[in-house]
Amino acid sequence: MTIWGRPALWALAVVAGAGAAALTGVAVWVDLDTAxxxxxxxxxxxxxxxxxxxxxxxTCSAQGDTPDISVGSGGLVILDDVDRTAIGEGSEVVGSLSTARPATGRSTGRLKLRVSKGGKFFRGVVRDSAIGYNSKRRES
Incomplete structure (x- = not known):
């Protein structure tokens, strides 16, 4: 929640409570038609x-919502779908390649990205992959 969100919600609750009390007062002390x-x-x-x-x-601009992503040495970030993928040192994917149509990536928009040497960043669909040192992909 933003820094002003919580006080705004409390103010809204107080105003709503005061309004309900005022309408009840009009109904009780004046008449129901006026209320x-x-x-x-x-x-x-x-x-x-x-x-x-x-x-x-x-209509608000979403510039303040730009994700800030840092990938350190040996780190891995995948910003969308991962399917039939082995991740890590010596990982292995065995089997035939997927025949399904690849999904379209849902990650759109801008982001702030810092990738250190040895880090990996993927944006989009990662399918039928072996990611990492000594990793391999082979048919069954």
Whole structure:
């Protein structure tokens, strides 16, 4: 949760509680017809506020959400699907190659990437692979 998220949720809870108490007070001390009208107006205003908030969320830039990935020496990062793959020193994949159509990679967008010497980074679908020192792929 962002730094302002928790206080905003508490403020929203307090405002909602105060609104419910105010509508209850109008219903008790004025009359039910007036409370109905006030609740209708409040509901319409809240619907418009919700529309504005949802449109703002849709149009916000996601630049702050850029992933920061660091791969150290000997490290491995695979940013999408892995299928029929052995990972590690001396690993081995035995069997016929997959006949299934490769899935399309879902990883889109920008990222900050640092790969040290000896590190490995894969972005996309990794299928029927042996990754690592002394690793091999062979038919059965």
């Amino acid at each position: 109905d009208r006030v609740a209708s107006v409040c509901g319409a205003i809240l619907a418009l506020v919700g529309l504005v908030v949802s449109l703002a969320a849709l």
